[in-house]
Amino acid sequence: MQLKNKKQMLVLPKHSVRHALTVATCTVLSSSISVVSFAEEEVSDLSKIGLSTFYYAEEGRVSVNTTHVAIENDLGDDAFLRANIIYDTITGASPNGRIIPAETNGGSIPFTSASGFSISINDNGSAGKRWLTEFTDKRAALDLSLEKPITRTLKGVIEGNYSSENDFTSYGVAGTISWDRNQRNTTLTSGLAILRESVTPASGTPLGLGVSNCNDTVPVLPEWENCNVTSTRFGFGRKRMFDGMIGVTQVVNQRTITQLNYSLGVSLGYLTDPYKLISVVDNSIDGEEVMILYEKRPDRRTRHSLYWKTVSQLSEKKIVDFSYRYFWDDWGITSHTFDYKYRYDYEPKSYFQPHFRLNVQSGADFFQRAIDSSITSLPQYASADYRLGKLSTYSIGLKYGHELGVNGSFAVRAEYIRQSYSEVDLPDMKALVYQGAFTFKFK
Amino acid sequence: MKALLNYSLLLTILFLSGCSTFKPGGMFAHEEVKPWHKAMLAEERMQLNPYPLENSADQKMFYSRESANGGQGIGGGGCGCN
Numbered sequence: 001m002q003l004k005n006k007k008q009m010l011v012l013p014k015h016s017v018r019h020a021l022t023v024a025t026c027t028v029l030s031s032s033i034s035v036v037s038f039a040e041e042e043v044s045d046l047s048k049i050g051l052s053t054f055y056y057a058e059e060g061r062v063s064v065n066t067t068h069v070a071i072e073n074d075l076g077d078d079a080f081l082r083a084n085i086i087y088d089t090i091t092g093a094s095p096n097g098r099i100i101p102a103e104t105n106g107g108s109i110p111f112t113s114a115s116g117f118s119i120s121i122n123d124n125g126s127a128g129k130r131w132l133t134e135f136t137d138k139r140a141a142l143d144l145s146l147e148k149p150i151t152r153t154l155k156g157v158i159e160g161n162y163s164s165e166n167d168f169t170s171y172g173v174a175g176t177i178s179w180d181r182n183q184r185n186t187t188l189t190s191g192l193a194i195l196r197e198s199v200t201p202a203s204g205t206p207l208g209l210g211v212s213n214c215n216d217t218v219p220v221l222p223e224w225e226n227c228n229v230t231s232t233r234f235g236f237g238r239k240r241m242f243d244g245m246i247g248v249t250q251v252v253n254q255r256t257i258t259q260l261n262y263s264l265g266v267s268l269g270y271l272t273d274p275y276k277l278i279s280v281v282d283n284s285i286d287g288e289e290v291m292i293l294y295e296k297r298p299d300r301r302t303r304h305s306l307y308w309k310t311v312s313q314l315s316e317k318k319i320v321d322f323s324y325r326y327f328w329d330d331w332g333i334t335s336h337t338f339d340y341k342y343r344y345d346y347e348p349k350s351y352f353q354p355h356f357r358l359n360v361q362s363g364a365d366f367f368q369r370a371i372d373s374s375i376t377s378l379p380q381y382a383s384a385d386y387r388l389g390k391l392s393t394y395s396i397g398l399k400y401g402h403e404l405g406v407n408g409s410f411a412v413r414a415e416y417i418r419q420s421y422s423e424v425d426l427p428d429m430k431a432l433v434y435q436g437a438f439t440f441k442f443k
Numbered sequence: 444m445k446a447l448l449n450y451s452l453l454l455t456i457l458f459l460s461g462c463s464t465f466k467p468g469g470m471f472a473h474e475e476v477k478p479w480h481k482a483m484l485a486e487e488r489m490q491l492n493p494y495p496l497e498n499s500a501d502q503k504m505f506y507s508r509e510s511a512n513g514g515q516g517i518g519g520g521g522c523g524c525n
Contacts, residue, residue, distance in 0.1 A: 052496040056504055064504075068496055084499070090524075141520045161520035168523030176517065185476055193517040245517045249491070253474035255483055259491055263513050307514030309491060312470035313483055320470075321493075327511035335511035343488060351488075359509055387510055387525065399497075413497065419508060433504070437496040 052437040062092035088139040093132035097384035100425040185251040195241040204233035208296025237270030256312040265303040278384040295383040319343040332365035349403040357395040364388040390422040407441040
């Protein structure tokens with residue numbers, strides 16, 4: 001935003017004519033950072049359209065196909081209208097939280113798997129792997145935003161978004177204001193966002209830590225009596241999220257720009273995943289699973305993050321882009337995320353860009369691999385969702401990009417991702433990602 | 444812990460590979476930057492988010508596989524994936 005203004009001041013003559021609403025460039029879905037047009041010709045008020053196809057496949061688990069159309073319409077006078085349309089198809093099997101028995105042929109599991117309660121969930125698990133739940137889903141999302149200068153140094157962005165899945169709906173609004181200072185070398189940014197979400201399993205949401213299924217073991221806790229009777233169901237789960245952000249972007253020198261953001265978020269309401277389970281195990285019989293409960297999470301979560309990013313041009317051909325995020329919340333999770341990209345323009349219009357990313361996180365206070373059947377009372381909260389446990393994820397990839405003339409570009413990339421777990425039985429998750437993106441600018 | 448050390452070592456190597464080509468004074472050497480000095484910074488490849496289509500896909504992908512999210516900005520729709 002700040003740099004866009006600079007560019008238009010320095011390189012691009014302004015057009016006073018407002019353009020009609022025609023199609024144009026891409027913008028990021030979840031960031032308020034804008035995109036600067038880089039053209040060899042002195043043209044201004046370009047609109048852009050971006051198209052992307054994205055394929056993500058985990059070994060033996062989930063695969064996702066995403067089509068993304070991003071449009072930016074230059075309204076003139078530094079105002080932009082942006083739209084992002086995203087369509088996902090998701091299929092495969094996801095870990096449901098149950099333990100993996102020592103014998104993986106299914107013989108050691110004393111009962112059928114958890115009841116499916118989404119219209120798309122398969123009761124049988126994935127190829128006998130009852131710690132996985134098969135599902136299919138589709139997601140459509142629309143995001144509209146308007147960026148407009150308020151004064152010569154103040155700029156505002158307002159945004160509305162909506163997304164829908166078979167069993168999930170989300171809608172929200174966000175607003176960001178940025179203030180250029182110090183000859184536009186410093187930009188102060190602050191923003192607020194409100195999001196409302198509802199999860200709507202076909203048969204309602206389950207009772208937290210209620211019984212999903214059990215065998216004939218004599219129950220210990222009063223809650224587990226009559227455990228073969230389906231536990232209580234409730235209506236839809238609803239939650240609200242409030243996010244605030246303040247940040248500063250600083251031009252360090254002619255080739256380096258850096259950014260520091262602090263974000264605070266509060267989530268309220270039904271934060272439990274209605275599809276996640278937790279095993280109750282009997283350690284007197286080698287930790288065999290004797291009961292399955294639904295997980296239960298607190299109904300409030302406060303999230304913080306510090307995010308630092310720097311982009312620097314090392315030479316005409318080399319650009320380094322790295323970021324670090326420290327995340328912590330009141331569930332006890334802390335996370336460190338490093339991201340590093342190194343762009344090398346081996347020809348004037350072509351480049352390669354290796355990428356490395358690492359995330360290391362600690363587990364939530366209430367995360368448990370399983371619940372011991374000998375307990376005398378149920379915990380207040382418990383989840384065996386691997387995403388709330390201690391884990392590390394690394395990703396390594398390579399991208400090739402090429403400019404088509406002065407107003408078009410395309411890029412293809414591949415990434416390999418591996419996620420390792422410390423507190424659950426799951427084997428490492430390995431995934432491959434492919435993406436192709438095309439961007440075209442026009443008046 | 445060992446894995447974390449290995450990752451840290453790899454990150455350091457990657458970082459230094461970029462640093463090896465730094466100009467004297469380093470990337471964080473402060474300079475007075477006038478408006479007419481900003482042609483390089485105005486290039487699309489020098490923006491903080493130069494590839495929004497990729498960034499959007501990555502954010503959602505990792506949001507659905509990890510507990511931490513956000514930081515870059517605010518806004519964007521929700522997802523039932525986490």
